[in-house]
Amino acid sequence: MFAFAGPGLLTGEGGGGSVRGYLLHRVKPHLPPWLAVGATGVAGALGHWRWADSAAAGVGLTLSSVILTGATWWAGRATSQQRRLHSAITVAAGSAWLTAACLAGPMTGPLDDLFLMGGPVVALSWNVRMVLRRNDADPQGGGADKGLLEKVGLARAQIGQAKVEPNRVTAPLSLEPGEQTNDDVSKALARIASALDLPVSAVRYLPSPDSSRRGELVIVPEDMLAQSAEYEGPSNLGGSIAEPLVIGRYDDGSPLSLWLPGDPKAKRNSTHLLIAGGTGSGKGETALNLQTEILSRRDVLLWVSDPKAFQDFAPLRPGMDWTAEGGADTEVMVEAVKAVIPARTRWLGAHGYRQWLPEAAEQQTSREHTCRPDGRPCGCPGMPFLVAWFEEAANTLRNLGDDAFTGIAQEARSAGVSLVVSLQRPSYDQMSTSTRASLPSVIALGCDPRDEGFSLPEAVIDAGAHPGAWGNRRPGYCYVVSPGIPEDRYPSPGRTFAFPARATALMEQLAAWALREGATADPVTASAVTAVAGRAYTGRTVPTPAPAAGTRPRLTAVQGDDDMSNEQGHGLLVDPEDAGIDPEADLPDAEQGDDTPIFGQETGRKPGPKEARELFARALEEFEQAGQMIVGPKDFMDWCDRNNLSRPWVSARLKEAAENGRLEATNATGRWRIVPVLAAA
Numbered sequence: 151m152f153a154f155a156g157p158g159l160l161t162g163e164g165g166g167g168s169v170r171g172y173l174l175h176r177v178k179p180h181l182p183p184w185l186a187v188g189a190t191g192v193a194g195a196l197g198h199w200r201w202a203d204s205a206a207a208g209v210g211l212t213l214s215s216v217i218l219t220g221a222t223w224w225a226g227r228a229t230s231q232q233r234r235l236h237s238a239i240t241v242a243a244g245s246a247w248l249t250a251a252c253l254a255g256p257m258t259g260p261l262d263d264l265f266l267m268g269g270p271v272v273a274l275s276w277n278v279r280m281v282l283r284r285n286d287a288d289p290q291g292g293g294a295d296k297g298l299l300e301k302v303g304l305a306r307a308q309i310g311q312a313k314v315e316p317n318r319v320t321a322p323l324s325l326e327p328g329e330q331t332n333d334d335v336s337k338a339l340a341r342i343a344s345a346l347d348l349p350v351s352a353v354r355y356l357p358s359p360d361s362s363r364r365g366e367l368v369i370v371p372e373d374m375l376a377q378s379a380e381y382e383g384p385s386n387l388g389g390s391i392a393e394p395l396v397i398g399r400y401d402d403g404s405p406l407s408l409w410l411p412g413d414p415k416a417k418r419n420s421t422h423l424l425i426a427g428g429t430g431s432g433k434g435e436t437a438l439n440l441q442t443e444i445l446s447r448r449d450v451l452l453w454v455s456d457p458k459a460f461q462d463f464a465p466l467r468p469g470m471d472w473t474a475e476g477g478a479d480t481e482v483m484v485e486a487v488k489a490v491i492p493a494r495t496r497w498l499g500a501h502g503y504r505q506w507l508p509e510a511a512e513q514q515t516s517r518e519h520t521c522r523p524d525g526r527p528c529g530c531p532g533m534p535f536l537v538a539w540f541e542e543a544a545n546t547l548r549n550l551g552d553d554a555f556t557g558i559a560q561e562a563r564s565a566g567v568s569l570v571v572s573l574q575r576p577s578y579d580q581m582s583t584s585t586r587a588s589l590p591s592v593i594a595l596g597c598d599p600r601d602e603g604f605s606l607p608e609a610v611i612d613a614g615a616h617p618g619a620w621g622n623r624r625p626g627y628c629y630v631v632s633p634g635i636p637e638d639r640y641p642s643p644g645r646t647f648a649f650p651a652r653a654t655a656l657m658e659q660l661a662a663w664a665l666r667e668g669a670t671a672d673p674v675t676a677s678a679v680t681a682v683a684g685r686a687y688t689g690r691t692v693p694t695p696a697p698a699a700g701t702r703p704r705l706t707a708v709q710g711d712d713d714m715s716n717e718q719g720h721g722l723l724v725d726p727e728d729a730g731i732d733p734e735a736d737l738p739d740a741e742q743g744d745d746t747p748i749f750g751q752e753t754g755r756k757p758g759p760k761e762a763r764e765l766f767a768r769a770l771e772e773f774e775q776a777g778q779m780i781v782g783p784k785d786f787m788d789w790c791d792r793n794n795l796s797r798p799w800v801s802a803r804l805k806e807a808a809e810n811g812r813l814e815a816t817n818a819t820g821r822w823r824i825v826p827v828l829a830a831a
């Protein structure tokens with residue numbers, strides 16, 4: 151034992167010989183309780199000498215004793231329950247004995263015996279306590295946790311038996327009843343991370359759903375995501391969209407997955423997803439992860455609008471059912487989504503589906519899902535799930551308006567439609583509160599710390615999720631909140647798979663597979679979209695009138711059939727830019743350049759009223775043939791100049807055409823949707 155004592159101790163600092171000095175040094179900390187007992191005895195004797203016969207002193211001493219005990223109890227509120235009780239009992243016993251000794255005399259009745267027995271007991275109890283506390287402070291024991299909790303202002307919290315797994319410690323925490331709540335732990339998380347010298351995302355708190363003062367503290371010391379994993383191909387080629395879509399991994403190595411058709415166990419309606427992240431946070435690659443997963447499933451259609459002209463998604467584009475590059479094309483896509491929702495909901499309802507299920511995508515051969523009144527299987531073609539994806543959607547959503555979007559989002563969920571929206575900057579100046587609330591699922595990538603509250607629900611941030619701590623320094627790191635994922639997973643960070651240049655070949659193969667094997671639009675969806683988008687819809691399906699069974703234009707083309715001109719002339723192999731061009735139509739006059747008036751109108755001459763109306767009707771036809779199904783006065787600007795007609799005149803004709811059913815109002819003021827001639831007829 152001496153071997154461990156410091157040299158100062160052996161030379162006997164403060165003492166004579168070395169052994170005596172050491173013993174004195176060890177005993178010193180335990181002396182104060184004994185000195186206090188001695189002082190109480192002396193005070194009792196002196197008090198009696200002074201106040202033996204004073205009634206007033208009796209009252210004063212009794213009151214002082216009560217006040218001193220109360221003050222001790224009050225002062226002990228910040229310490230542990232046992233220490234508070236121990237102190238109060240000590241003070242109460244000491245001051246009661248002192249009062250009695252002062253008034254009656256320290257040797258009167260049992261007072262002397264009480265002093266001789268009680269004094270050492272009280273002093274020893276404090277000595278024992280001190281010895282035990284030293285042992286508690288052993289860094290290997292639970293006292294270390296206690297020390298940590300004290301440091302972060304949770305001194306009276308009790309920490310239970312910790313579960314230690316590789317790179318993960320989970321410890322149950324129980325807080326002082328009535329004094330602390332789970333919120334106090336959430337607020338202390340950053341301090342815990344600082345005390346442990348870890349990044350803030352390494353410490354999480356999972357409050358118990360059944361208690362406001364219990365939960366689990368989770369500490370993940372090593373960042374297993376620092377080494378990014380690469381995309382290696384689809385997780386489930388040919389599976390159903392109802393199976394998990396795997397887009398990366400969590401920090402414990404388990405797959406980072408989500409379900410767009412909603413919670414598979416609860417059989418809930420589909421969910422809508424927000425992909426939120428600042429510039430450089432990895433939104434583009436997150437989108438590639440999700441799109442590759444979607445395209446690898448057999449029963450889903452993917453419509454994508456991307457104002458960045460498919461810069462990130464080019465290899466996947468051929469596998470998508472419909473693409474739009476922003477502007478008027480996106481407006482048509484939005485109108486089409488609005489139109490397909492009621493048609494799909496009706497179909498699902500008529501076939502006995504309360505929400506979209508994988509069986510809905512198969513031919514309807516069961517009695518359970520039949521639209522025939524006699525209950526016999528109807529044999530209707532199945533309806534694939536639909537994902538409508540809007541990249542950089544702030545403008546589109548703003549134009550659409552909050553009420554419209556909220557309505558669409560609400561109804562889409564029961565129509566087997568999922569909306570995916572990505573935002574360049576996740577913040578409320580990009581998207582209103584009500585639109586944000588219509589997107590229940592989120593992939594929250596690194597962002598500005600001020601935008602965390604926009605990306606993630608408050609409870610997930612309180613549990614320790616901080617995408618703001620990553621900014622764009624940790625591309626692909628994300629938190630995923632979505633039905634089907636256990637809620638205690640929400641505050642765990644994950645990382646999407648990285649797409650190196652060599653993944654391009656994989657994506658191209660996948661797009662070719664989707665083109666060959668992926669779903670084609672069912673007749674209900676196809677006719678609803680065609681009625682709105684006309685020739686702007688370049689889907690894999692053949693729009694109405696329905697083709698002869700088995701003719702799938704893309705299949706014919708992929709198999710190398712020379713006759714690429716299917717009935718509609720715009721299968722997927724047609725460049726989307728040329729999709730609206732009628733191959734049979736006469737070519738424009740070779741002498742007419744781009745600047746020549748399209749209707750051969752000489753500039754300078756104002757057409758008569760009848761002629762002007764004819765010109766206007768022809769202009770609408772031209773737009774329709776070119777696949778531009780949403781128009782407004784600004785699209786007629788050049789046309790007005792060429793024909794000497796004014797914009798107000800065009801505005802009046804547009805309104806008139808809407809009254810006649812040739813156009814239909816959209817949610818955006820001054821924008822009209824052309825009703826395709828076939829549908830209007």
Ligand SMILES: Nc1ncnc2c1ncn2[C@@H]1O[C@H](COP(=O)(O)OP(=O)(O)OP(=O)(O)O)[C@@H](O)[C@H]1O
Pocket residue numbers: 378379427428429430431432433434435436574625626627645646647648649
């Ligand atoms: N999971 C990942 N692992 C490793 N690197 C990644 C990951 N995701 C993205 N990156 C890299 O981070 C960088 C930014 O990614 P990306 O272009 O997807 O970000 P972004 O959010 O789309 O940016 P911007 O908004 O500017 O287009 C790229 O160099 C990309 O390769």
